[in-house]
Amino acid sequence: MRIWIEKQRNLIDFTLSSLRRRLGKNIALVLTFTAVVFFLSSVILFTQALKKEAALILKGTPEIVVQRMIAGRHDLMPLSYGDKILQIRGVTSLTPRLWGYYYDPAVKANYTLMVSDRQPLAAGEILIGPGISRSRQVFPGDLLSFRNYRGEPAIFQVKGLLAAESELVNSDLVLISEPDFRSFSGLASPFVTDFALRVRNPRELNTIAFKITELLPDTRPIVRDEILRTYDSVFDWRSGMVVVIFSASALAFIILAWEKASGLSAGERREIGILKAIGWETSDVLLMKFWEGTVLALSSFFLGFILAYAHVFFTSAILFEHALKGWAILYPDFRLTPFIDPYQVVTLFSLTVIPYLAATIIPSWRAATVDPDTVMRT
Amino acid sequence: MNPLRPSSLFFGFLTACALALILISLHALIQPRLDQERLTKLGRMVEDLTLTDLCLFTEARYTRHLSQADLHSPFQDHPLSLEHFPSGSFVRPPQRFRPPHANLD
Numbered sequence: 001m002r003i004w005i006e007k008q009r010n011l012i013d014f015t016l017s018s019l020r021r022r023l024g025k026n027i028a029l030v031l032t033f034t035a036v037v038f039f040l041s042s043v044i045l046f047t048q049a050l051k052k053e054a055a056l057i058l059k060g061t062p063e064i065v066v067q068r069m070i071a072g073r074h075d076l077m078p079l080s081y082g083d084k085i086l087q088i089r090g091v092t093s094l095t096p097r098l099w100g101y102y103y104d105p106a107v108k109a110n111y112t113l114m115v116s117d118r119q120p121l122a123a124g125e126i127l128i129g130p131g132i133s134r135s136r137q138v139f140p141g142d143l144l145s146f147r148n149y150r151g152e153p154a155i156f157q158v159k160g161l162l163a164a165e166s167e168l169v170n171s172d173l174v175l176i177s178e179p180d181f182r183s184f185s186g187l188a189s190p191f192v193t194d195f196a197l198r199v200r201n202p203r204e205l206n207t208i209a210f211k212i213t214e215l216l217p218d219t220r221p222i223v224r225d226e227i228l229r230t231y232d233s234v235f236d237w238r239s240g241m242v243v244v245i246f247s248a249s250a251l252a253f254i255i256l257a258w259e260k261a262s263g264l265s266a267g268e269r270r271e272i273g274i275l276k277a278i279g280w281e282t283s284d285v286l287l288m289k290f291w292e293g294t295v296l297a298l299s300s301f302f303l304g305f306i307l308a309y310a311h312v313f314f315t316s317a318i319l320f321e322h323a324l325k326g327w328a329i330l331y332p333d334f335r336l337t338p339f340i341d342p343y344q345v346v347t348l349f350s351l352t353v354i355p356y357l358a359a360t361i362i363p364s365w366r367a368a369t370v371d372p373d374t375v376m377r378t
Numbered sequence: 379m380n381p382l383r384p385s386s387l388f389f390g391f392l393t394a395c396a397l398a399l400i401l402i403s404l405h406a407l408i409q410p411r412l413d414q415e416r417l418t419k420l421g422r423m424v425e426d427l428t429l430t431d432l433c434l435f436t437e438a439r440y441t442r443h444l445s446q447a448d449l450h451s452p453f454q455d456h457p458l459s460l461e462h463f464p465s466g467s468f469v470r471p472p473q474r475f476r477p478p479h480a481n482l483d
Binding site for chain 1: 383387391392405406416424442444446447
């Protein structure tokens with residue numbers, strides 16, 4: 001065993017010296033390989049963590065949201081519809097929701113205005129999300145001016161900020177009292193935005209949704225599963241812009257790695273010929289090439305993955321921020337809970353390290369099986 | 379004293395990487411437990427305020443509330459117009475909207 005270990009160490013020593021002779025080329029290869037693994041791992045870790053977090057957070061979302069549709073568009077819901085829905089067996093409660101949007105020209109951002117029974121607010125008072133506080137530089141006690149539906153200024157006092165640790169759901173939220181919301185938006189009292197329903201038996205959700213559409217054909221029920229599925233498909237990595245842009249550079253890397261690994265240079269062929277001529281077995285040459293591939297691929301994989309983990313979970317994926325932000329002014333400042341799917345790590349390993357090893361060993365095996373004299377002469 | 383062999387340096391590097399991976403695995407195991415309280419609070423806020431969506435893309439109404447947007451909103455300019463907000467490139471339409479209603483070409 002000791003002899004075997006010593007042999008491997010000697011081979012690694014030889015391989016590293018051989019790699020040092022083409023230092024610039026190999027460093028470039030390791031850097032590109034690391035960048036590819038870093039980027040792919042970052043996308044995978046980020047999307048997995050986000051999906052997991054969305055599933056955990058949105059567990060408490062209403063079981064069914066009922067919207068009214070007119071000519072295929074979301075319209076205001078008459079309160080009278082609520083009585084009809086409550087008659088459906090299995091519906092335990094119905095909460096009329098009042099919410100909407102406000103475009104703030106001062107910072108060119110969209111806010112979500114919402115009325116909540118759980119947060120009692122006096123007239124003229126609002127609670128705002130941390131994103132709004134950051135972009136407008138307003139804090140508890142300050143006054144915030146919006147323009148109402150008639151174009152007149154409406155001044156509110158910021159009673160407090162919503163919890164900063166919940167930015168992923170409340171960054172752009174403005175909680176407002178019902179009378180203020182109605183006078184601000186011009187929404188008449190017999191209407192609300194939509195209904196949130198609670199249902200006794202979760203297995204009856206689809207049946208109840210079907211009954212609602214039968215009873216009120218101009219409505220659209222959105223069940224919780226659909227909401228969760230929407231977030232499951234968010235950042236689907238096959239369709240992500242990041243991955244699409246990245247795929248061009250990944251392809252360039254594959255060509256580079258393939259060219260480097262499979263196309264043995266004349267110098268490398270001569271090296272193999274000399275090694276064989278001085279008594280190396282074909283298996284020794286293959287072992288040397290195996291170690292060469294392992295040194296490059298394993299180092300790059302480890303470095304890329306470790307950097308990607310730090311990028312996603314310690315810097316909140318700072319490199320993706322601009323792509324995610326798009327044209328938005330408000331962007332939540334959030335930190336994701338780490339989640340690693342071992343299956344995906346193994347897949348990434350198999351798709352990067354193993355093909356590179358194969359691409360290194362196969363051409364060397366071809367060169368190593370040819371007569372050394374012929375190899376050296378060509 | 380013998381000079382350090384290149385293989386020793388390589389194994390040193392691999393050991394450092396293995397240690398970093400062990401630390402990462404520990405972090406990935408421990409951090410979710412530490413975040414449990416934060417996630418519970420977030421879940422409670424979603425339940426209390428009857429929220430339906432994550433505040434990820436605030437650039438347009440239909441990207442802010444992905445699950446609540448109506449069928450036409452991403453195509454307000456023209457039924458065949460390309461979606462013009464960058465977040466449209468990240469998000470796939472919900473499953474129920476994916477089969478085309480008619481061939482528009």
